[in-house]
Amino acid sequence: MNAPEAPLLTADGLTKWYGRQLGCRDVSFEIHQGEVLAVVGESGSGKSTLLRLLSGLMPLDAGRVCYRLRDGVTRDIAALTEAERRFLFRTDWGYVHQDPAAGLRMAVSAGGNVGERLMAVGARHYGRIRGSAMDWLTRVEIDPERIDETPKSYSGGMRQRLQIARNLVTEPRLVFMDEPTGGLDVSVQARLLDLLRGLVSDLGLAAIVVTHDLAVARLLSQRMLVMKGGSVIESGLTDRVLDDPREAYTQLLVSSILPP
Structure with missing residues (x-):
């Protein structure tokens, strides 16, 4: 029997304070x-702080984040050089x-938004870069005829789909998502969620999705962390947590947000 593959990312004891306020x-x-x-979790529960700590966008006060690179070596994110961190984000x-x-x-x-990330990993052939950009616009349901327009002319939902294309064009292994459907109309949210679920499945991505919307969590995730006051108070398989929450706070969260 093959040994189980090491975790892609490991968080150990992550802690962050903003002065006297706990993140x-x-x-x-x-x-x-x-x-x-x-x-x-609710607003202020610490979930966005956690995402920024995991992705190295904010320094830790305690704990560490380790990531398994493509060569199989697991590294402490804090020990990477700035150039190594930038490369990680580009790839x-x-x-x-x-x-x-x-x-x-x-x-x-x-097209420039999508192509820029390809150029950051060494792509130089204009025709191939443009072709990849058109392909990805199609995949995220944007008319490729609009490749030369700026995002300023796009709707909110189109901008979000373009951001997804820009992120996925280099075939990353891990994607951080901070309220990816927040601020969008319900019908636009549903379309975006279907798109995200398909892309995550097709590409075999790992993803960490921060959301206050439990329906988003149900649709996209296999596992869930419930945060309150900066701490994880419950975790487990998504269906188990939502269908049989053990903590009173989680029960309240589920009953107040999810329909019966």
Whole structure:
């Protein structure tokens, strides 16, 4: 029997303070290749802080984040050089922001936004870069005829789909998603969620999805962390947590948000 593959990412005792205010405390978990983990909780529960700590966008006060690179070696993210971290973000990692403007260059064409990430990993042939950009626009349901338009002319839902294309074009292994459907109309949310679920499955991505929407967590994730006051108070398989929550807070969260 083959030995089980090592975790893709391991969080161990992650803690962050903002002065005297707690961001998150002693959060630990593992995520494996192809697995989707949802982090849920009310506003201020610490879930967005956790995502920024995991992705190295914010320094830790305690704990560590380790990531298994493509060569099989697991490294402490804090020990990587700035150049190594930048390379990781251009290749193995993606980050989908709630506000697409934070993840796009709004004055650059849609094709340029997608192609820029390809150029960052060494692509130089203009025709192939443009062809890949058109292919990815099609995959995220954007008319490739609009490749030369800037995101400023796109709707909110289109901007979010373009941000997803920009992130996935380099075939990352892990994608961080911060409220990926937040601020969108319900009908647009449903379409985007269907798209995300298909892409995650087709590409075998691992993803960490921060959301306050339990329906999003149900649709996208296999496992879930429930956060309150900066701490994880419940975790487990998504269906188990949502159908049979053990903690009173989780029960309240489920009963107040999910329909009976």
